[in-house]
Amino acid sequence: MxxxxxxxxxxxxxxxxxxxxxxxxxxxxxxxxxxxxxxxLDAAEQISVNSLYPIFKEMDRNEPQLVDGKIRIHxxxxxxxxxxxxxxxxxxxxxxxxxxxQLPWTIHLCAGFIMQAANYSASVFPFLTTGAAxxxxxxxxxxxxxxxxPNMYSGKWQGTMALTEPDAGSSLSxxxxxxxxxxxxxxxxxxxxxxxxxxxxxxxCENIIHLMLxxxxxxxxxxxxxSLFVVxxxxxxxxxxxxxxxxxxHKMGYKGAPIAHLMIGSKDACEGYLVGKPNQGLKYMFQMxxxxxxxxxxxxxxxxxxxxxxxxxxxxxxxxxRKLTEKDLNKPQVPIIEHADVKRMLLFQKSVTEGTLALLxxxxxxxxxxxxxxxxxKKKEMHLLLDLLTPIAKSYPSEMGVQCTSAAIxxxxxxxxxxxxxxxxxxxxxxIHPIHExxxxxxxxxxxxxxxxLEEGLGWKLLQKEIQKTVQEAGEIENLKELTKxxxxxxxxxxxxxAQLLFRMNLGPEKYLADATLFLEASGILTVGWMWLRQAIxxxxxxxxxxxxQNFYLGKLETARYFMEYxxxxxxxxxxxxxxxxFPTLDIKREWL
Numbered sequence: 001m002x003x004x005x006x007x008x009x010x011x012x013x014x015x016x017x018x019x020x021x022x023x024x025x026x027x028x029x030x031x032x033x034x035x036x037x038x039x040x041l042d043a044a045e046q047i048s049v050n051s052l053y054p055i056f057k058e059m060d061r062n063e064p065q066l067v068d069g070k071i072r073i074h075x076x077x078x079x080x081x082x083x084x085x086x087x088x089x090x091x092x093x094x095x096x097x098x099x100x101x102q103l104p105w106t107i108h109l110c111a112g113f114i115m116q117a118a119n120y121s122a123s124v125f126p127f128l129t130t131g132a133a134x135x136x137x138x139x140x141x142x143x144x145x146x147x148x149x150p151n152m153y154s155g156k157w158q159g160t161m162a163l164t165e166p167d168a169g170s171s172l173s174x175x176x177x178x179x180x181x182x183x184x185x186x187x188x189x190x191x192x193x194x195x196x197x198x199x200x201x202x203x204x205c206e207n208i209i210h211l212m213l214x215x216x217x218x219x220x221x222x223x224x225x226x227s228l229f230v231v232x233x234x235x236x237x238x239x240x241x242x243x244x245x246x247x248x249x250h251k252m253g254y255k256g257a258p259i260a261h262l263m264i265g266s267k268d269a270c271e272g273y274l275v276g277k278p279n280q281g282l283k284y285m286f287q288m289x290x291x292x293x294x295x296x297x298x299x300x301x302x303x304x305x306x307x308x309x310x311x312x313x314x315x316x317x318x319x320x321x322r323k324l325t326e327k328d329l330n331k332p333q334v335p336i337i338e339h340a341d342v343k344r345m346l347l348f349q350k351s352v353t354e355g356t357l358a359l360l361x362x363x364x365x366x367x368x369x370x371x372x373x374x375x376x377x378k379k380k381e382m383h384l385l386l387d388l389l390t391p392i393a394k395s396y397p398s399e400m401g402v403q404c405t406s407a408a409i410x411x412x413x414x415x416x417x418x419x420x421x422x423x424x425x426x427x428x429x430x431x432i433h434p435i436h437e438x439x440x441x442x443x444x445x446x447x448x449x450x451x452x453x454l455e456e457g458l459g460w461k462l463l464q465k466e467i468q469k470t471v472q473e474a475g476e477i478e479n480l481k482e483l484t485k486x487x488x489x490x491x492x493x494x495x496x497x498x499a500q501l502l503f504r505m506n507l508g509p510e511k512y513l514a515d516a517t518l519f520l521e522a523s524g525i526l527t528v529g530w531m532w533l534r535q536a537i538x539x540x541x542x543x544x545x546x547x548x549x550q551n552f553y554l555g556k557l558e559t560a561r562y563f564m565e566y567x568x569x570x571x572x573x574x575x576x577x578x579x580x581x582x583f584p585t586l587d588i589k590r591e592w593l
Contacts, residue, residue: 002049004306005117008552009354010110013361017538020365023104026372037107044111048118051080056119059256060425066248071201071258078204084126085155099153106364109298116302120429121256128199131292132159132211139276139284144230148209158205162194162212170442173222177214179229179272190214190231190272191265200260201245208233213281228281229272242270253428293394293437294363300401300433301356307426308349311408315342345407351563352404355528356397358535363393384459388451391443396524398433399440405430444516467530474533479540486564487533494526494571497578514585515577522574529568536560
């Protein structure tokens with residue numbers, strides 16, 4: 001049994017709490033079954049246990065190095081990436097015609113969850129390639145698809161997303177990498193630099209294929225003038241394509257996957273191949289970014305889950321102290337899991353990890369349904385709901401994952417602060433997620449400034465409708481009435497606060513969005529509370545049928561109660577800001593700081 005995640009909980013989320021099997025009723029996924037889904041998850045566990053987890057610590061201790069212009073990574077990654085290619089992981093969600101398995105993205109996402117819990121650094125290589133290849137196959141010409149994707153699918157070539165520049169990170173409108181047309185149609189000379197490029201260079205693949213944003217000469221300013229290009233590190237004739245690795249960033253965590261600084265076109269000899277139409281690059285890239293944002297949420301859950309499993313195992317075995325009521329010092333010490341505050345920290349981790357896993361599975365199923373929906377109106381509604389949930393499903397697990405891994409260290413005490421146990425590594429690796437694929441602050445602005453307002457707030461109304469369905473169902477179950485009553489009371493207070501927040505639009509965008517991050521935080525707590533209400537319904541119904549595994553389902557009910565009592569109530573501490581007319585974050589002058 002894997003020690004870094006709970007297989008029982010993952011299967012519960014997919015097949016009991018939410019019905020992933022409804023996806024096989026859709027023609028595209030109809031060849032699959034519960035058996036094939038479980039076989040794929042078992043395969044993910046096998047590669048994780050046998051290949052990824054054994055080098056989890058090694059990849060952290062022996063991080064990549066730039067040697068003679070090439071980044072050298074862990075030597076076992078070459079065979080692991082090849083295995084990913086040979087086993088079909090990279091193109092598993094694509095069609096049969098492309099050599100894929102037409103696997104629902106939900107199952108792909110959950111297989112990735114297992115791998116990320118085992119070794120986050122090692123897991124990113126194939127999934128980066130999946131995202132890059134997906135852009136080419138979706139928006140590129142047949143020539144580009146035939147030219148680049150087969151070797152990407154096989155694992156011979158690595159794919160990347162090359163957006164960030166020294167002066168254009170979140171602000172892509174300031175991007176300066178240029179593209180100069182050549183005499184050959186669709187081929188441009190690319191010149192500029194990119195920083196923080198994950199897997200932007202390494203020695204485990206024969207070539208690196210960058211999906212790169214650049215501005216064609218004469219294009220409009222801002223995001224409207226950005227185009228997307230395929231920029232290989234090595235050309236088809238084997239000659240370098242003037243993409244040089246200028247440096248490597250040495251990180252706090254997630255050290256096994258290199259982050260490169262690239263210089264492009266230093267000798268005016270870099271060729272890039274236009275993907276789709278000019279000036280549509282950011283639109284195309286957002287396909288990958290939106291998928292990646294849910295992926296980052298799952299990354300965060302995976303790492304926090306591994307930390308939880310590690311601290312739970314330690315707490316069950318580590319003797320320390322006695323019950324407060326035990327006065328006889330001759331009696332043996334009890335495992336620390338018997339102490340209320342340790343159980344509080346464990347419940348905190350369990351409530352966050354299992355609650356956010358439920359949310360991401362929900363989003364995955366919704367995404368798969370959207371991909372196959374033919375009714376335009378229904379498709380639009382589901383899109384709006386998923387768009388609304390995406391910043392929440394990315395940011396809440398990312399922020400709370402840091403707190404979860406910190407709690408894991410706290411449970412281990414001094415031992416947790418040492419490299420003898422893995423929780424300090426989980427803590428370091430978790431910290432990247434509130435930053436990449438859009439910082440938490442940016443997602444707060446996206447949620448409050450855009451997603452809530454789209455189509456006259458239709459996405460928000462749809463979310464409220466779904467939550468109310470769960471409230472009604474839970475309220476009809478005798479054992480859940482008190483739980484439901486508490487949730488509904490906070491829900492009503494939250495919605496009143498949101499109404500007050502929306503009034504701030506009359507005060508201008510700065511005041512309206514000043515507390516967008518707090519709104520995102522409160523929305524995350526509420527949404528995960530909704531997920532726990534759903535899990536409580538499933539657990540109570542199962543217990544009512546006399547299921548033999550009572551401990552698992554009783555644990556679900558008690559964790560739901562913990563979340564409502566300890567986490568959901570935190571919303572009440574945020575609500576006064578939604579009503580306030582004071583704006584210290586705007587009024588403070590930099591000289592005063």
